[in-house]
Amino acid sequence: MFKSLCRLIFRKMGWQVEMTVPYRDKCIICVAPHTSNWDFIIAELYYHSIGRTAGFLMKKEWFFWPMGVLFRSMGGIPVERSHHVSLTDRVAEAAMKAERFELAVTPEGTRSLATKWKRGFYFIALKAGLPIQLYAIDYKNKRIVCTKELVPSGDVEADMRLIMDYYRPYEGKYPGKFAVEDI
Secondary structure, eight states: OHHHHHHHHHHHTTOEEEEOSOOOSEEEEEEEOOOSTHHHHHHHHHHHHTTOOOEEEEEGGGOOTTHHHHHHHTTEEEEOTTOOSOHHHHHHHHHHHOSSEEEEEOTTOSSSOOSSOOOHHHHHHHHHTOOEEEEEEETTTTEEEEEEEEOOOSOHHHHHHHHHHHHTTOOOSSGGGOOOOOO
């Protein structure tokens, strides 16, 4: 029932999907552009409409009552930024132990303009031996696009260049808040 409702809302909003990579039981889902809170809603509607759920990282400040209960039930993982324990190590270890692990990450780390993307998603995938699926939320054409999957090689600069090139043609809800790095 929930899957059908999400599919109906997603389609009524006029969104389409272009997906050419296979769904995986274990992967990192890299999502960009991230310029609006609507990105989260659209992504959740899409992913639930296909009967899948993915965890997501979110700053711990969002996990107040009653939102914390809601976010945790949706797969939210609160991130404590002041701890000096490696989040990538903890998440990679959890991924390796899990039978199924899908984690959606917005590498910009903010809805504001970010000229330098965070690399944590890359290192989680590298440490856990997971593929990274590149999902674009293309507001200009109202599409969710995933046509590339990358297995991290360990050459961070070369792999990030491929990732940036993939996202270059897409526009967020607020295009002025989205930039890819020149690597």
